[in-house]
Amino acid sequence: GAVVSQHPSRVICKSGTSVKIECRSLDFQATTMFWYRQFPKQSLMLMATSNEGSKATYEQGVEKDKFLINHASLTLSTLTVTSAHPEDSSFYICSASGTGNSNYGYTFGSGTRLTVV
Amino acid sequence: QQQVKQSPQSLIVQKGGISIINCAYENTAFDYFPWYQQFPGKGPALLIAIRPDVSEKKEGRFTISFNKSAKQFSLHIMDSQPGDSATYFCAPHSTGFQKLVFGTGTRLLVSP
Numbered sequence: 260g261a262v263v264s265q266h267p268s269r270v271i272c273k274s275g276t277s278v279k280i281e282c283r284s285l286d287f288q289a290t291t292m293f294w295y296r297q298f299p300k301q302s303l304m305l306m307a308t309s310n311e312g313s314k315a316t317y318e319q320g321v322e323k324d325k326f327l328i329n330h331a332s333l334t335l336s337t338l339t340v341t342s343a344h345p346e347d348s349s350f351y352i353c354s355a356s357g358t359g360n361s362n363y364g365y366t367f368g369s370g371t372r373l374t375v376v
Numbered sequence: 377q378q379q380v381k382q383s384p385q386s387l388i389v390q391k392g393g394i395s396i397i398n399c400a401y402e403n404t405a406f407d408y409f410p411w412y413q414q415f416p417g418k419g420p421a422l423l424i425a426i427r428p429d430v431s432e433k434k435e436g437r438f439t440i441s442f443n444k445s446a447k448q449f450s451l452h453i454m455d456s457q458p459g460d461s462a463t464y465f466c467a468p469h470s471t472g473f474q475k476l477v478f479g480t481g482t483r484l485l486v487s488p
Contacts, residue, residue, distance in 0.1 A: 265419070293476070300483070301481070302481045303465070305476070308475055350417075352420070353419075354476075365476060366422075367419035368419050369418050369419045370417065372417065
C-alpha cells in the first residue's frame with residue numbers, strides 16, 4: 260500500500276530558530292500534499308495544500324511567511340516553521356495523494372511533535 | 377462551509393461490546409465516506425470507507441452504515457477490543473484529491 264514517511268518524529272527547538280519537517284511518499288507519486296496541525300485532544304486542521312512545482316495554497320489564518328512549504332518533487336514536500344515560538348508547539352501531520360495511491364487519495368505521515376522552548 | 381459533525385465526543389465500551397460512532401454531513405456532493413483511526417502520537421490511518429452506491433460495508437469487526445437521505449454514516453466496531461482504543465475521525469469528501477474536512481473526533485476507550 261501507499262506509504263508516507265515523515266521526519267523527524269519529534270523535535271525540540273529554541274524560540275526564534277527554524278525547524279524543517281520532511282514528508283516523503285515512498286511508493287507513489289504525490290502530486291498533492293497536505294499539511295495539518297493538531298492540538299491535544301482536537302481534530303486535524305488543514306494548514307495548506309501544495310501541488311508539485313506550484314506555490315502552496317494556505318488556509319485562512321495560516322501565516323504563509325511563518326510556515327514555508329516546498330513541494331519541489333513528486334516524492335518530497337517540506338514544511339519549515341520559521342522563527343518558531345512556544346505557541347507553534349504542536350503535532351504536525353502531512354498527507355499525500357497522487358498516482359498510485361490506493362487509499363482513494365490520502366495517506367498520512369506519522370506526524371512530528373514540535374516543542375519550542 | 378463544509379460542516380461535518382461527529383458524535384459522541386468520547387465513548388467507553390467494555391471489551392466484547394459494540395462501539396458506535398456517528399458522522400453527519402451537509403455537502404451532498406460528497407461521494408466518499410471514510411473513517412480514520414488515530415493512535416496517540418501517530419498520524420491517522422484509513423480504517424474503512426464506503427461509496428454512496430451501497431448502504432453498508434463490512435470488513436472484519438468494522439462496519440460502515442450509510443444513510444444517504446439523512447446525510448449520515450456510522451462506524452460500528454463489533455467485539456470491541458482494548459487495542460481498538462484510539463481516536464476515530466470521519467472525513468467525508470468528494471473524490472478528486474480535494475482537501476479533507478475532518479470531524480471533531482471520537483475518543484474510544486475499550487476497558488478490559
